Amino acid sequence: MPETKLKKLPIAKLRTALRTWYQESGRDLPWRQTQDPYAIWVSEIMLQQTQVKTVIPYYQRWLAQFPTIASLAAAPQQDVLKVWQGLGYYARARNLHRAAQQVVADWDGTFPEQFDQVMSLPGIGRTTAGGILSAAFNQPTPILDGNVKRILVRLLAIQQPPKKVLADLWEASTALLDPEYPREFNQAFMDLGATLCTPKQPQCDRCPWRSDCQAYRHQLQTTLPMTEQKAPVPHKQIGVAVIWNDQNQILIDKRPQKGLLGGLWEFPGGKVEPQESVEDCIRREIKEELGIEIGVDDHLITVNHAYTHFKVTLMVHHCHHIQGEPQAIECDEIRWVTLAELDEYPFPKANQEIIAALRASKQPAPKG
DNA sequence: GAGTCGTGGCC
């Protein structure tokens, strides 16, 4: 069905109009100042599900610390996660790190130019591969990110959720891509979605494609793309322990590589069971996870945090070590550290709020 | 193929 819609599009006219608009109104972004495939690769990974404004400072710090693929490959994972700290979706950093090691091992540190080889790297899917190859090497590889999906759904007035018509959208992105200027075209495509064809209140009056946009023609631009209904997110109550020993050190643990916040450090704790007090929960969880007995003391802070598919309330208490040698039972590693040393470890956002509270209160270790 | 995976900006 979209094939007929595609055939009606004046593709040459659209390409020219977009290119003209881009040369006047395109964004000047840091990763467009270079054709280094590594720098472009880093930007593409950081930009997954993340806004440009958020990425820019991380991108600059990253390249300052890891200027080459070889330097990234040689770095300890903890250093990599520390630079990524706060950016979220930490599998991106772990995969980027692994992929750099793969590039060093397989291609002597030179980023590949073949699509299949690029796709074989962890963390790089079809859109990211297309984005890198078009930006770095000017290859005519199509993309289908959130911006492009939204533009195409509106341009073609597709009245189905984008997830249902991915194959059609890829076909459209491929058909539109300008084979003479693939680098400019893909960048212009995304800029159009990011600056004019926005999710809310699109600026159709400034759009180079307005006269051919089926959504605009039928005044559907604010109702498309159709959204799928989302399930309500669960809310978990978590008891968290800041465990002090008699040397004024705090016990932290490293989360397993797989799963949420993998490879990051945290203050140990766990889910409060029905009818269970927070204090009982903390004692039980610490016994289960670390194999030690603790005493639960004053409340430090309560932190609310929203993840993508659930919410948590962290109820944090000062605690003191009573007996037993801590063991890494349900985590990768455990360590006693001072308050000052916490800065050396990558922590997720919710735990950073706990650290800030610790420093603000400057509460000494309660003596057991 | 539906769930999983973070955080900040925006209104």
Next chain:
DNA sequence: TGGCCAAGACT
């Protein structure tokens, strides 16, 4: 201010 969404990939 709570919900939506962002240059998606992986299982």
